Amino acid sequence: MSTPRTSLRVGIAGLGAVGRQLATVLDAGIPGLTLAAIAVRDEAKARASVTLTGSPVFTDIASLASHCDIVVECAPAALMRDIAVPTLTAGKILVALSSGALLSNMDLVDLAREHQGQIIVPTGALLGLDAVSAAAEGVIHSVTMTTRKPVKGLLGAKYLVDNNIDIAGITEPMRIFSGTPREAAVGFAANLNVAVALSLAGIGPDRTKLEVWADPNVERNIHRIEVDADSASFSMEIQNIPTENPKTGRITALSVIAALRKLTAPMRVGT
Numbered sequence: 418m419s420t421p422r423t424s425l426r427v428g429i430a431g432l433g434a435v436g437r438q439l440a441t442v443l444d445a446g447i448p449g450l451t452l453a454a455i456a457v458r459d460e461a462k463a464r465a466s467v468t469l470t471g472s473p474v475f476t477d478i479a480s481l482a483s484h485c486d487i488v489v490e491c492a493p494a495a496l497m498r499d500i501a502v503p504t505l506t507a508g509k510i511l512v513a514l515s516s517g518a519l520l521s522n523m524d525l526v527d528l529a530r531e532h533q534g535q536i537i538v539p540t541g542a543l544l545g546l547d548a549v550s551a552a553a554e555g556v557i558h559s560v561t562m563t564t565r566k567p568v569k570g571l572l573g574a575k576y577l578v579d580n581n582i583d584i585a586g587i588t589e590p591m592r593i594f595s596g597t598p599r600e601a602a603v604g605f606a607a608n609l610n611v612a613v614a615l616s617l618a619g620i621g622p623d624r625t626k627l628e629v630w631a632d633p634n635v636e637r638n639i640h641r642i643e644v645d646a647d648s649a650s651f652s653m654e655i656q657n658i659p660t661e662n663p664k665t666g667r668i669t670a671l672s673v674i675a676a677l678r679k680l681t682a683p684m685r686v687g688t
């Protein structure tokens with residue numbers, strides 16, 4: 418009989434909207450995956466925010482990697498390096514949700530290569546990165562994404578503050594940004610990680626085109642993508658139901674679970 422695959426120890430960095438959902442699903446039991454540790458900054462508050470039957474270690478982000486084989490980064494973007502460097506230096510896997518923060522820290526890819534670690538950017542709150550990466554094996558002519566979010570999913574973004582754009586009282590949809598994912602990663606660090614993930618799968622953060630609308634008439638975070646390539650043209654749209662964090666869709670944590678399952682599954686579906 419062959420040796421059974423060992424269980425991969427998963428660590429969660431940041432117990433917010435995504436982290437709590439991930440912790441709950443992992444704690445309920447997924448074959449091949451064990452919730453080993455959670456990095457938080459206020460342990461008492463974190464323990465009170467989630468009900469777990471298992472006993473993961475509660476620790477800080479500097480020590481997290483030492484308890485795990487995989488670290489899922491679901492913390493504010495500004496903490497990306499603090500989480501990624503110890504994980505990748507130890508040759509482990511980093512699942513990066515604050516994908517916008519990767520653009521200004523691309524040396525992390527070299528660090529992963531040097532230590533045989535790996536950075537996984539999951540599809541997260543988006544869709545279709547399988548088709549976009551397949552098309553990128555040929556020639557993609559253009560990728561355009563239009564994001565439409567309720568006002569509360571955008572309030573407080575740096576771009577709005579820096580440009581004195583007031584969306585609080587709008588009664589009609591308002592186009593608030595037209596540019597690239599690279600620009601959005603700076604101006605909307607907590608709102609448009611999906612655009613950066615799309616760009617990394619396709620034609621990069623400077624050639625991908627992005628429009629962002631604040632829309633008082635929608636309740637979901639809606640992303641529409643149009644791709645024109647030499648292999649296919651396709652368009653797709655996702656309408657995300659927000660979590661308790663209005664910026665974050667419910668499907669985000671589920672996308673991470675699906676990606677983690679593929680690491681040990683005897684059959685993988687999708688690229």
Ligand SMILES: NC(=O)C1=CN([C@@H]2O[C@H](COP(=O)(O)OP(=O)(O)OC[C@H]3O[C@@H](n4cnc5c(N)ncnc54)[C@H](OP(=O)(O)O)[C@@H]3O)[C@@H](O)[C@H]2O)C=CC1
Pocket residue numbers: 430431432433434435436456457458459477478490491492493494496513514515516540541542543606607608610611614662664665666669
């Ligand atoms: N790629 C994608 O598709 C998506 C990416 N995202 C991104 O994923 C990340 C997580 O999203 P979400 O869960 O909604 O965010 P939340 O704001 O709900 O959660 C972030 C958590 O990080 C914690 N945190 C802050 N500082 C530290 C620290 N020093 N050590 C440990 N924990 C800390 C916060 O704790 P405290 O409660 O103490 O403040 C909070 O619980 C964000 O960057 C978001 O932009 C989100 C959705 C989709």
Ligand SMILES: O=C([O-])CC(=O)C(=O)O
Pocket residue numbers: 542607608609610611612638639657664665666667669
């Ligand atoms: O891009 C993000 O970080 C989150 C997002 O739009 C969504 O959840 O729909």
